[in-house]
Amino acid sequence: MSAPATLGEGIRSGKGLARRILVIYTACFMVYTLLPIAVMIAFSFNNSPSGRVSLKWLGFTTRWYSHAFAIEDLTGALLHSLEVAFASMIVSVVLATPLAIALARYRFRGKSASDIVIFADIAAPAVVVGASLLSLFLTLNLPRGLLTILIAHVAFGVAFAVVVIRARVSVLDRSLDRAAADLGATPWVAFWTVTFPLILPGIVGAGLLAFALSIDDLIITSFVAGQTLTFPLWVYGAVKTGIPPQVFVLSTLIFLGGAIIALINSIVAHRNGG
Secondary structure (H helix, E strand, O other): OOHHHHHHHHHHHHHHHHHHHHHHHHHHHHHHHHHHHHHHHHHOOEOOOOOOOOOOOOOEOOHHHHOOOOOHHHHHHHHHHHHHHHHHHHHHHHHHHHHHHHHHHOOOOOHHHHHHHHHHHHHOOHHHHHHHHHHHHHHOOOOOOHHHHHHHHHHHHHHHHHHHHHHHHHOOOOHHHHHHHHOOOOHHHHHHHHHHHHHHHHHHHHHHHHHHHHHOOOHHHHHHOOOOOOHHHHHHHHOOOOOOHHHHHHHHHHHHHHHHHHHHHHHHHHHOOO
16 A cells, blocks of 8 residues: 555544544533533422422422422522523613724724633622622622612623624624615614624624523622512522422423524524624
8 A cells, every 4th residue: 555545544534533532522521511411401300208308309290380480589580580681681782882892993092901801700709799799889888789780790791791792893894884875875874784784793693692690690789679579589599498399390491591592593683603
C-alpha cells in the first residue's frame, strides 16, 4: 500500500474516532443535564402517603396533578414568580433592544463603559448584586415586595438580553437598511419593516432567557423580597419541613411549558431561516 493511501486512511480513521468521541461526549452531557429533570418528573407521579416528597418509589399515581394547586401559599408564590418573570421579560427586552442596536451598529461616547457595565453585571456574584440592591432600596426607603423584586430581576436580566440581541444585530447586513431608505422609508419605517423582523428571533430568545433567569432566581430575590414569597423562596423554606409533591408537579409544568415555547421558537426561526 502506498504512503498517500495509508495517510488518507489514517486521516479518515482519526475523523471517525473524533466523531465517535463527540457523540459520546454529547450523550453524556445530555444525560448529565436531563437526568435530574427526569427524576423530578418521575417522582411527581410517586404515591407519597405522608404528603411529602419521597425518593423511594411507593407506587404510581396522578393524584398530585389533580391537586396541583391545593396548597394556597405555594400557588400564590408561583403566581408571584410568573407575574415578575413576565414583567421582567417584557421590560428587559424593551430596554435591551435599542441599547443592543446602538452597541452593535454605532460608535458613541460611553460605548466602552456600557460594555464594561453589561459584562460586569453578568459576571458579578449574585450575593453582591443582591446586597447592593438591598442597600439601594433601604437608602431610598422603598418597601420591599413585588416591585423591588421586579426591579432587581430587570437589573440583571437586561444585561443578558443585550448580549443576545446584540449578537443577532451584529450579523445583519446594513445594506438592507440603506435599500429601504433608497425606497423612501423613514428610519422608523425601516426599523419596523426590515430590522425588527430580522432581529425578532434574537428578541424572543432574549425574552425567554430573561424569563428563565427571573422565575428560578433565589439568591438575589431573597435580599429584596421582604415578606413576599416567590416559588423558589417557598421551595427553599419548605426544604426544612419536607417538600410536598406539588412542588415537583408545578416544576414539571413549568419545565414542559418552557420546553414547548423553546421548541416553537426554534421551529419558527428555522422556517424563517434564522
